[in-house]
Amino acid sequence: MLQGPVLNHTCLRVKDPKVSIPFYEKHFGFVKQKVINGDSFSLYILGIPNSIEPGANWGAQSGLLELKHDFGSENDPNFSVNNGNDAPHRGFGHICVSVDNIVESEKKLLADGVQFKKKLSDGRQKNIAFVLDPDGYWIELIENGINKQEGKTDLATYKLNHTMVRVTDPKKSLDFYRNVLGFKLLTTLNFEEAKFSLYFLAFDDSESFVENVSTDNSQRTGILELTHNWGTESDPEFKGYHNGNTTEDGAKRGYGHICVSVKDPLEIVSKIDSFGSEWIQKYGEAGELGFFRDPDGYEIEIFHHGILPGTEVASL
Structure with a gap:
């Protein structure tokens, strides 16, 4: 338990x-x-x-x-x-489902008429895809490789891996989520060319856990991804992110x-x-x-x- x-x-x-x-x-x-x-x-x-x-x-x-x-x-x-992904009211980004075989999952979703925001072949990142749910929320697809079989995908291996929100100041956010709520930092990814960073956090009370060294989080559930677009923390013109619940300014x-x-x-x-x-x-x-x-x-x-x-x- x-x-x-x-x-x-x-x-x-x-x-x-x-x-x-x-x-x-x-x-x-x-x-x-x-x-x-x-x-x-x-x-x-x-x-x-x-x-x-x-x-x-x-x-x-x-x-x-x-x-x-x-x-x-x-x-x-x-x-x-x-x-959450359209200006000027960006904030929440997506949920992510990890799948056993992402190539076969994409094929099945396309055959079923699911709308894609990004296919595996689009852009520079060939190992992720994004689909749209009926309300237009983004769902990221990543591969977890669980019981992976060539030419097949099995829904029984899928997991709700993470939820992504954008944050203004990662120092404040990491302090809050780690020191107040008790999340542990799994991984930090920095993308210098695109000028953003990703921080993946989860609860982990195992004695062997070491922060910020995890290399593969794809088989986990309950991860929170914080996305920081560089410069928002020091930009006086930045008005902040929409929290998904307010209706001010339309x-x-x-x-x-x-x-x-x-x-x-x-x-x-x-x-x-x-x-x-x-x-x-x-x-x-x-x-x-x-x-x-x-x-x-x-x-x-x-x-x-x-x-x-x-x-x-x-x-x-």
Whole structure:
């Protein structure tokens, strides 16, 4: 059973769950784990079975995708989401699914009519691809090589590998995610010609773990990727990134949050307070979950491992 903190889920708003859920089920092997119904919305929690830990509550799992549906959006011809990649409201970048055989996965997705933002043959990076989900969110594809077979791809090997957000100042963000929330730095990648850096973080409480030396993270789940475009931290004209939840200046909502699940949230509440993060809903004051902001204003949910007991799944 998991005891340490986990990156439990990533939340995305969707127009129509009757379109989005079958898309993730058919093309990436997700299975509905739980449905939570509110007064004006439903939350559909999806997971890929190979990443589900037997016997653990869903609140203690890693690598889940939460799709939020606000009632009525499916019938609104004007509804669309901000996918986080279009100026001037960039922020969230993508989720990433790792696959056993990326060449065969691309072939299958193309045959099924899935729209690609970037194919393997496009651009300089020939080992990654990007597809678009029904709402226009980007899904990166990388290869994990699990049980790889020539000429085949198996959904049972797929994993929700990481979630990417852009950050203004990596020093502040790394301080926050490492020293406040307890993430460990897996890998740093610097691209001098394009002037950006990628920081990959995850929770890892193994005694043998050494920070910033991991060479292959493709078989993991629950990774957070921070993208830093050089110079934003010192540019007085830079207005910051859109957090996916605000509607100022004509922005639309899309990305919701990541969620960190821990054994005892009260252990890190004081660290969040000491860092000076803004609470949207402080843990313990209005129930067993809380929401706060990271240095760029992205929302983070926190709850304890046992908050989602049971395995009941409601139909659409």
